Amino acid sequence: MFRDCSRPIETGMPTYPGDPDVSLAPDATHEADGYATSELRTGTHAGTHVDAPRHTLPEGEAIDERGVGKFAFDARLVDSRPLTPREPIGAEALPDPDAIDPDVDLLVVRTGWAAHWGTDRYRDHPYLTAAAAERCRAAGVGVGLDTFGPDPTPAAGGANPDPDTPDEPDGTPAHDALLRGSLPIVENLCGLDGLPARFRLYAFPLRLRDGDGSPVRAVAEWED
Template identity: 30%
Template sequence: MCHACVIESVKSNMLSRRALFGAAAGSAALAMGAVSARPALAQSSGRVIDLTHAWDGDFPTFDGLPGITYEPDKLLERDGYQLWKLTIFEHSGTHIDAPLHFSEDGASVDELDPAGLVCPLCVIDIAARAAEDPNATVLPEDVEAWIGAHGQIPAGALVAMHSGWAAKLGDPSYRVDADGAFAFPGFSQPATDLLAEMGVAGIGVDTLSLDPGNSADFAVHNSWLPGGRYGIENLAGLDRVPGAGATAFVGAPTHKRGTGGPARILAVV
C-alpha cells in the first residue's frame, strides 16, 4: 500500500464508522502479535526487565500538575491496617494511551484485547540524535534501518523509541528546555503511518508524549490512536533491552470508560 493511501486511510479513521473499522483491524493485529510472541518467549532466557518508573506526586506530567495524590484513609494504630485514598490522573507516570484518548468512540483501556498486550518488543534507538536535538523524532528511515538490522517488524509488535530521555528524570529538562518550552523526543507521523501499515499494535516512548515536545497539533496521537492502536509514555529501562528479541508484557488497567492509565510494563529477554 502506498504512503499516500495510508495517510488518507488514517484521516478517514477519524470518522465514526471508519474508527470502528480501524478498531476491529487493530484487534486483529493484536491477536497476530499474541501468536508471534510465543516463539520469542520459548527462546528467551527468562530474564525480566522492568520498563516502569516508580511514581509519586513529584513525577513530571504534561500539564505540570501532580499525577497522583495520597490521602490516608486507614491508619495502622487506629484501624489495625493501612490504606491510602488515591486521586489519580489517568495519563501520569508510565502509562498507556487507549484509542478512546483521542477519539469519541474508540476502545477504552478495559476493552483492549489482553492477548495483544503480550507482544514482540522492537526498540528503535535515536539517543545519539536526541542528544543533539531535544525534539528529535523517529523517522521512516529509522524504521527502515531497524528492519535492515533485525528483519521485518512483526504484526502486533510494540515498537518503542529509546531516546535516552529516561536518564533526565528528576531534572526539569525531562519536560522543558531552558526557556520553559516543551522539549523532548517523540515519533514523527510519517514513521507511525509506516508502522500502522505494518500492523504494529502499539508504540512507546521514554518521554512525556508520543509526539515530540514542539508538536503543535498532536499529529501522532490524532492519527495513531483512533486506528484502534495504543501508545505507552514514560517508559524506563530501554537501554537494558536489545533492539529485537524481547517480549513485552503491558499491564494495562481495566477501569471502564478509561482513556488510559498507569501501567506496569515488563520485558522478558
Template identity: 40%
Template structure:
C-alpha cells in the first residue's frame, strides 16, 4: 500500500490569526494577466506567520539563525504525545509526556497534540495548554531537537491587553522555576529558551493542524514521518513551512 501524505499546514490567507503583536498577513494581486500578462501575488507576512518554524535566533541574537541549521532538524520519524482534553492554559508537565519520551528514538520529532486547532480563528485559540519549563528541560535531556505543536506557541500566550490574569499566573510560574523573579527576556518564552538553547541546536514548529490522524496511525503501529522545511530566509529567526506527515 502506498504511503499516505497528510498536510499539517494552515493556509496562508489575508487576515488569518497571528500571534498578538506580529505582522498581519495580507495577500493581494501584484500583477494580473489583464494588465501584465501574468498573475503574481504580493505577500505581506511575518517570519512567524501561520504554520512556521522557530530557529534559536528567535529568542537570542547569539544563537544560530535559520540558515545556519542542518536540514536534518526539519524532518524525521514522529512520536506524538496525546494531550487532548487538557483544560485551557494547562501546564504540560514532564509526567504528561512520559509515555512519548519512552518511545523516542535518535533523530525523532516530538509532536504535542493538544487538540487546539479546533479553536483556530477564535479568541480561545490563545488559551492553549503550554509546555512547563521543567518539561522542556526533560525533552532536551531526552534528546529532542525537533519539537512541534498544534497550537499557537509552546509557551503560554497571554490575552492581549492590560490586566490579564494569565500574565500574573505566568510570572508566578516562572518565578517558581527560577526561585525568584524571572529574567525579563524569559517572560512568556521560558520553554522556547530551553528547547532552542539545546546543545547542537534545535527547532520548534508551531500552528500545526489537527494531529488526530497521526495519533491514530501511531496507535495502529504504522510508521509516521514528518517534514517541516522552511523558506530559505537569510539570517532569519524563523519562517513559514509546508508541514507534511507521511504515514506508512
C-alpha cells in the first residue's frame, strides 16, 4: 500500500517563521496562450522537505551531493503521543540504539502536531532534546517529524506562550547533532495515523545545486 505523507504546495501555506512565503500562480493559460504553465516561488524548506547538512553546517554536504538512494528509507514509527505544547522529547522516549533493527535508517516520530497545521499552535510543537538527537546519531538513524523540525520553533509573537514551560535550547542543537552525522531530517510530514510500525518512506528532493534542503513528495509504502 502507498500513502502520501506530504503537504500540498500552495499559495499562502504555513512556513517556518522568517522563511519566504510560498506562491503558486498561473503564468500562461489555456485561454490566452493555448497551454498552461505556472510560476512557483518557494523557499527550500517549505512544506514537507528534507534538510541537507548544509542547512546548519557551513561546510556540510549539499542536497545534490547525496546519492538518490539515500532518500529511500527503512522507517520505524515512534508514537510519542500524548504530548503538550513545546514539550521536550527526551532520549528515553526513543528506542535504545541496541533495540533498533540494523536495517532501520529513519525514526518517524509522531507527535500528533500535524493536526494543528495552518494554525499558530503548529509553532508550539514538541521538540527533540539534544540528548535525543545524540541517541539517534549513536544509532545511525535520521528523524522524520510531523512538525516544523526537531528543534523548537519561535512562538507566534516571538514569545513562549506558557511561562511554565522549561527554558528551551538556543540555536539548533538537534539539527546539528543529526546533520553532523550526515543523518537525514524529514520535516512537516502528515498522514502518519494508521501507519504500521515498519514501512518504507520515499522522500526524493529536487536536484538543487549546492542546496541546503528541498521540498519532497513523501510517500509511505508497506505490505497490506
